[in-house]
Amino acid sequence: MNKILLVLSLAISCFACCTECKKNDDKVKNKDTSVLLDEYVNGSNVLVIAHRGDWRNACENSILAIENAIKMGVDIVEIDLKRTSDKQLILMHDHTLDRTTTGSGKVKDHTLKEIQELFLKDGAGHRTEFKIPTLKEALLSTKGKILVNLDQSYKYFEEVLPILKETGTMNQVIMKGYNVPIEEVKSKLGVFYDSIQYMPIIKLGAKGYKERVLEVKKNHFEAVEFTFTSDTIPTVHEFFDFQEKGTRVWVNSLWSHHNSGHHDDRAYTENPDVAYGWLVSKGINMIQTDRPQLLLEYLRSKGLHQ
Numbered sequence: 001m002n003k004i005l006l007v008l009s010l011a012i013s014c015f016a017c018c019t020e021c022k023k024n025d026d027k028v029k030n031k032d033t034s035v036l037l038d039e040y041v042n043g044s045n046v047l048v049i050a051h052r053g054d055w056r057n058a059c060e061n062s063i064l065a066i067e068n069a070i071k072m073g074v075d076i077v078e079i080d081l082k083r084t085s086d087k088q089l090i091l092m093h094d095h096t097l098d099r100t101t102t103g104s105g106k107v108k109d110h111t112l113k114e115i116q117e118l119f120l121k122d123g124a125g126h127r128t129e130f131k132i133p134t135l136k137e138a139l140l141s142t143k144g145k146i147l148v149n150l151d152q153s154y155k156y157f158e159e160v161l162p163i164l165k166e167t168g169t170m171n172q173v174i175m176k177g178y179n180v181p182i183e184e185v186k187s188k189l190g191v192f193y194d195s196i197q198y199m200p201i202i203k204l205g206a207k208g209y210k211e212r213v214l215e216v217k218k219n220h221f222e223a224v225e226f227t228f229t230s231d232t233i234p235t236v237h238e239f240f241d242f243q244e245k246g247t248r249v250w251v252n253s254l255w256s257h258h259n260s261g262h263h264d265d266r267a268y269t270e271n272p273d274v275a276y277g278w279l280v281s282k283g284i285n286m287i288q289t290d291r292p293q294l295l296l297e298y299l300r301s302k303g304l305h306q
Helices: 002-029 031-042 061-074 112-114 133-143 154-167 182-192 208-217 233-244 264-269 272-281 294-300
Strands: 045-050 076-083 089-091 149-152 174-180 197-203 223-227 246-252 286-289
Touching: 045 246, 045 294, 061 076, 061 112, 061 133, 061 294, 076 286, 112 223, 133 149, 133 154, 133 223, 154 174, 154 182, 182 197, 197 208, 197 246, 208 233, 208 246, 223 233, 233 246, 233 294, 264 272, 264 294, 272 294, 286 294
Parallel strands: 045 076, 045 286, 076 149, 149 174, 174 197, 197 223, 223 246, 246 286
Antiparallel strands: 076 089
C-alpha cells in the first residue's frame, strides 16, 4: 500500500513539475517584445549575439540554428540575407550557393522555387534534410523570443520592410550600415528610421572613421559596432564613454582582425578571460560570437548575464 502511495505521490509531483515547465515555456514563447527591447536599451547585461545562429550545432542560417540560440538564452541572433532573381529574401551568407547548400551558382541567378528545392549542408559539407529559410519563416520563428540582427540587409530595405510589417517583428530587428553617413541612413529609412534599431558599423583605423565616430558622439544611437585590428587606436579606450551616453558597444569575437586578437578560439583553447574578459574590461557590452554557449557560461559565472 505504501508503495502505491509513493508512486502516486511521485506521479502527482511530476505532473505538477511538467505543468510548471510548460507555463515557463509559454512565457518564453509569448514574451513581450518590449521586454527584449528594454534589456537592449536600458539593461545592464552584456548581450550575447549568436553569429549565423548556433551554427556549430546546426546548419548556419537555418531555423534550427535560430531555435538553438533561443533555447540557450542568447539575446540576439544574427542572420544574413540574400535576394533571389525574383526578388525574394532568403537566409544566406555567401553570394553563391556552393558552400552551404546542395546547389551551385549565384543566389541572384535562381528563383525562390529553385532554391526551395535545395538542401542545406552541415559544417563538414554534407547534405542535411534542412531547407533554406525565407526571411519571413525566420522572423516568425523568432517572434517575441529574441532580437534579430539582419546582416547584409541595409541595401534590401525596400524588400525587408513589408515582411517586418507582415510578421509584426519591426521592433525586434536591428539593421546595420557600414561607413554610411547618418543623413543618408535617415533618407533611406525615411519615416521608419525611428521604428527600427539602426546601428552604424565603424572600422577603426579605416579611411574616414573619425568622422563616423564623431557622428555617433553627436547623435543618439542605441548601439554602435566597432572593429579594430589594434588596441592602440585611441577610440578603443573610449568605449566606456559611449556607455555613459547610453550607447552600447558591439564588438565581434569571431576572428582576430575584429578585436585585436581577443577572439573565440583563444577563449576556448586558453582562457575566456584573455578574450571575453578583456573585451568587457574595455567597456564592450555586446559581443557577437561563434561560441554562444561558452560566452554565456563565462558571463553568467561573472554575474554579467542574468
